Amino acid sequence: MTAQVPSMLVRLAERRATGALLRDTGVLYLADGAVVHAESPAAPGIDVLLTAGGRLRPELWREAVDEAGAACRIAGYLLDHRRMSGGELEIRHLSALYDAAYFALAPDGGPSRFRHGAVHWFGRVRPVGVADVVRETRRRRRYLDDLWPHSHLDAAPPVRVRAAPLPPVTRRQQDVLDLADGRRTPGQIATRLGRPAFHTLVDIRRLAAAGHLETGVRTSDRSTATAPGTRTATAASAGSGPAATTSATARTAPGASLAPVLPPDLTGGAPDVAVLLRVRDALEARL
Amino acid sequence: MANTETALKDAMTSIEGVIGVALVDYTSGMALGTLGGGKELDLNVAAAGNTDVVRAKVRTMELLGLKDEIEDILITLGTQYHLIRLLRGRGKNGLFLYLALDKSRANLAMARHQLRAIEADLEV
Structure with missing residues (x-):
């Protein structure tokens, strides 16, 4: 199963699938075949990374969730209300995405299921190609093992x-x-x-x-x-x-x-x- | 209020003699974005490798007890300049811009100046 995850991802990308790839170690969200978000119980969520060190006050984060969470466009809300610049939001979001993807795509992450149509509530920031995510995840694993x-x-x-x-x-x-x-x-x-x-x-x-x-x-x-x-x-x-x-x-x-x-x-x-x-x-x- | 892609494009188009540019997270060695490079220079490899350069320098400064910050690091090759600019400010800690320049076409002082402007553009 483990070796099949990247090939399953590639197939989903080719079909320009939208939905969530669910594994024991995390979830990868796709939109039109590109990775738009990732989550893992082993990694801090985007909420933690955005509010860390007081960068975004927790009440402003909650406000964004209340106002735009149901519509799945929190990212857009943060930008529209100038809570964060486009560059900074992108950097923090990509950082969270690759971080969670490392665990979600772990070789021992168990079987994978794909739930078609599932959308993440954060909203789209900068989609990344499946190949990039797979390559970076492998590089990270190698990097740690080299250390x-x-x-x-x-x-x-x-x-x-x-x-x-x-x-x-x-x-x-x-x-x-x-x-x-x-x-x-x-x-x-x-x-x-x-x-x-x-x-x-x-x-x-x-x-x-x-x-x-x-x-x-x-x-x-x-x-x-x-x-x-x-x-x-x-x-x-x-x-x-x-x-x-x-x-x-x-x-x-x-x-x-x-x-x-x-x-x-x-x-x-x-x-x-x-x-x-x-x-x-x-x-x-x-x- | 540039996003990362715009900032990299700015670097590619506004700086004379650019071969490639990357925005890199130096703890993970990951390139958050790359532009240019091509066959002669794999920017993902360069990004990962140059994190060791930055780390070694940061470490040396800590050992020396220097309470200062690195603004940029210049590496001069026979035909290229490699410029590493550490980013400061909100949300950009732990990132650097990596710039590879063709030595025969580049103006180093100008490149440093423009890189500083591009960093400022990434700011809020």
Whole structure:
């Protein structure tokens, strides 16, 4: 089913379909075969992104919903009443659209249904082609995996590592760390911060790569290996008994996608290019 | 009160020697809009790659303790200029305009000036 979602989308685009593509992880709205909106329970909605940081006062948002929600033209209302410029509305809307689409088109998002004729209440801003959305969604998935290849971090509540010393973080990353209490999911953190969920996932992967957040790979000795990246490096280069134990632990850890990359026989002669690339990426992420 | 498409079109038509222009979100590396580029320059790839340039510079400034903001970044190639202008202001934080110019036809000072005007147009 998962591989069929893009081809189903392409067929809908070719037929210039209008309606909603429903999946467990989100909804994609099409109009005349182009994507006009997307929503996902894992990403903050357009209302959150527009009112974030007091940009649009909540009462003005409610007014727009009351006045234009039933007619499905909130975007038009915001523009007509000069609540926002065309450029800013477009930027924020596209940002919300691609953000939710990333989850709606997730490979493990379950079966898809298409409800013909469904229209989103926000109204049309700037439709984007199905091909663009599919390409960008794939690029985002690759991008996250290049940062730190542990996709379970996208959904699991991030857990802080309180070990010193850790590399300094940026202000935006600090905001994420401050909210990582082991209970809030990445989506909830994004909503609290009023930022797109994907941006929060980028920060989470970087923080995990740098050792600030748990990756979900258990280790018995954190003092010698503060970052998961360091652990990988140790396992790959040492090739001795303890390193093999580390890889075995990694393999049994729940949701750890580290395992398939580690060679089963660490004493083998040829260097494992995939591991070396990953070590390099992890080191770069710590820069 | 330009929308993004108009702003990119302005950049394409008003700046001398433009090869391509993109409006990029630098956290996700996504191009919110692109114009020009063609076969010689894939702007989506350029957008994603140049976010690393911006990130590295922002990071360096934080490490140096410089309490300042980047206005633009210029990269000079043998035959091209690449200009990155970070956008400020409401709703535009975390975005940059990326401009690729033909070095033999472009006037760098003019291009920077016009890019600033286009940024202002994106404002309310």
